[in-house]
Amino acid sequence: MPDIDNHGNFETTTLATAAVLIIGDEILSGRTQDINLTTIARFLVPLGIDLLEARVVPDVESEIVAAINALRTRYSYVFTTGGIGPTHDDITTDAIASAFGVAVEYDETAMEILAARYKPGEFNEARRRMARIPRGATLIRNRISAAPGFQIANVFVMAGVPRIMEAMLEDIRPRLEAGVPVISRSLRTNLPEGRIAAPLEAVQKAHADLRIGSYPYFAASSPGGSNGTVLVVRGRNKADVDRAAEEIIRLAAELGDAAVPEKSG
């Protein structure tokens, strides 16, 4: 597991970490706007699992294999989305099996779930493909579609359709070892980043265990320049997070503006 060694933040000894692998030509061609990454990220926050990397690769087996092997050896958990349907471009299952060096087999339970779903004669070969999982994997069920995902070792293989993926996360949740959640507080101020930067850096330096992010925001109507800044304090110790947030509120006041809480994230 990697240490986050730049700003010297977070305790790193018992961190549960995660990566996301988004699989699909449709994301890289711009056809489809991915929203699964954000969903998974928000799912992991209360579990105390730190999402530290994401990758997007095309429907190319060698690319999927290389990415899976890079990520599964580095992070506690890997979550993949996409490529487990019935058509020829759904190659994720075979790629994952190849990454783990195991065969792909028809899973009996998956066959039953899928068979029950279709009318007689409709459970054709293409649909049977969705019951194929790598040897040693366990199913990930979902309440939307019959087709399961699967877990093999620390890799969770999910559908790309957001509604189905979300349902699969519910089946995965009890399998994850939760850590200490990161707490965050977000403060919004009308001050531009350039005015707040120096005192904000001092707050960051005084709280090496926290990560303080600064995000300018822009109204669509603004001709140029930002309309203000959202400051996000993140850390595992609530007292420290609160203390840093209070310092930010104070420094904004000293600069002649308020810093008011907004929905944190």
Place this chain on the structure above:
Amino acid sequence: MPDIDNHGNFETTTLATAAVLIIGDEILSGRTQDINLTTIARFLVPLGIDLLEARVVPDVESEIVAAINALRTRYSYVFTTGGIGPTHDDITTDAIASAFGVAVEYDETAMEILAARYKPGEFNEARRRMARIPRGATLIRNRISAAPGFQIANVFVMAGVPRIMEAMLEDIRPRLEAGVPVISRSLRTNLPEGRIAAPLEAVQKAHADLRIGSYPYFAASSPGGSNGTVLVVRGRNKADVDRAAEEIIRLAAELGDAAVPEKSG
């Protein structure tokens, strides 16, 4: 440059390729939904530059350096977003310089642009930080904010704010060597993937130079199962793309349904 060697598609000899590196804790925490990847992907399609990978990394210098070095040596172009503002968490410039093994310097033109933007006394040290670029880099201008991005070798470093990033793409466009654009045709049918999969695979096999993607769609109101499928044919030869699209229209008709054009992507 990598060959796409799975489905045996695309001519690979003179391909211009690209990767995107999204930098920022706010994406991995789920605070911010990235839209820049889609914007860059759609920008590259008409230029005939194939986006083959994307990564998201946190605001940690070692992570940015590792990702940049992995991507810039593998693809024709790398586009980064995020981390070039005035605050302590904006570390992209230093990380890129470190990846290239060069120093960071105050750029004279960037200093002038920024100085002109602020009232006397407001061009403070934090704002001057935005004029720092790696030695040997050239500026990327934008019409929204004064703060420039920069290009060093095949790496284009852009702001994370979508409006500013889009403006920077306009400055980058003439610097890119365009290739032969990929043409796509999208067809929508009410047939589910499972019914169309087998004949669709035959079309793919008959057109090894094309990539045919199959994407189920779901209405929010659908209790389960898909409402149909969008089939996307992509390739560099318009006659081939059209031929495959016609074959798909024909096979949908044979299955008792229409496949009608939709906005391609």
